[in-house]
Amino acid sequence: MNSYFKNLTQELKNYQRAIPCLLVDLDIIDKNIATFLQNKKSSHQFRIVVKSLPSFELISYLMKKTNTNKLMVFHQPFLTDLVDKLDENVDVLLGKPMPIKTAQYFYKNLPQQYNEFNSYKQIQWLVDTEQRIEEYINLAKELNQRLRLNIEIDVGLHRGGFSTLQNLEKGLQLIENNQKWVTFSGFMGYDPHVVKLPSIIRSQKNALKLANDFYTECKNLVSNKFPSLWDKNLTFNGAGSPTLNLHNSAESPINDIAAGSCFVKPTTFDVPSLKQYQPASFIATPVLKTFSNTTLPGLERFKNWFSKKSVFIYGGFWKADYYYPKGTKQNSLFGDSTNQTMLNIPKNTSLNVDDFVFLRPHQSEFVFLQFGELLPIRNGKIQASWNLLNNN
Secondary structure (H helix, E strand, O other), X not given: OHHHXXXXXXXXXXXXXXXXXXXXXXXHHHHHHHHHHHHOOOOOEEEEEHHHOOOHHHHHHHHHHHOOXXXXXXXXXXXXXXXXXXXXXXXXXXXXXXXXXXXXXXXXXXXXXXXXXXOOOOEEEEEOOHHHHXXXXXXXXXXXXXXXXXEEEOOOOOOOOEOOHHHHHHHHHHHHHOOOOEEEEEEEEOOOHHHHOOOOOOOHHHHHHHHHHHHHHHHHHHHHHOOOOOOOOOEEEEOOHHHHHHHOOOOOOOOEEEEOHHHHOOHHHOOHHHOOOOOOEEEEEEEEEEEOOOOOOOOHHHOOOOOOEEEEEEEOOOOEEEEEOOOOEEOOOOXXXXXXXXXXXXXXXXXXXXXXXXXXXXXXXXXXXXXXXXXXXXXXXXXXXXXXXXXX
């Protein structure tokens, strides 16, 4: 670890400027991709979660390496940005229900010119209630275009979606009665609770069985009672980075898995089911000032009691954990700062002005967007920067 971060420090010192930056190591990402492909069930389609990798260059890299043309998008500005970049082969599934006003805004503000991407045929809008289905039917009429609707089902997370077959039947009936305007494209059932529930409440095995059984019942409802909606190409999406490896068995009802975070592995994904994956994203920030001890306002006379060395870094207060040098911690008495954060480091640690401190993000979807660009690393060398998706 020491040599890895010492090398990155030297690279960053030679870079064009020294500000907080977000690094993504492509060599480690490649290893994570290999792990993913080795474990993925061959019959599953793979869908990249855009919010976890919010850079078109990074998304394109994953699409090529994993041979997929499927994306999951959670944010309208990202969707608008991508429309201008995607071709006619890409399929987009919304990862959460969009307010109808936002979907209207999207269609009314499409770029004047964009690639061959068809925003009516290539997007699956997520719907979670009868009311939402009705709203999208009305939007389709307003646009005079047919829209694709994917139904969110509650497989145990209880974050919304159809939770009973009775209510689901009503939703499917609405779609069947309005096939001139909307197409049923499948289900989405997200199941991270399966690996996060304490075993004292419910075992992972039982939680997974309950989720899979309800998903299967929902599929059977469509095939048995709504044959006009059934199609061999329906999207039955599920899983996510934490539960990827639980859907390799024949009992899994899904045919479409979504993941993103596992490839860069922020700290939230340090879970047993992802132990084969390695961290590939780091915040690096320069040291601005160093002190041989810690002097706090109002406590100057006690400075000899605070014997740990202290440094001030450029920025701070990110959703991230200090990772290198080992033993680096924020000084809790000095407090949080997004401007200059005081850190304490072990006495035997050498950290000088213009050296770099490294952190691991808690998550990628929010933290990445706090930086103006991503800096890809290949063979320990900084490559040309990658842009982030438009967030406005």
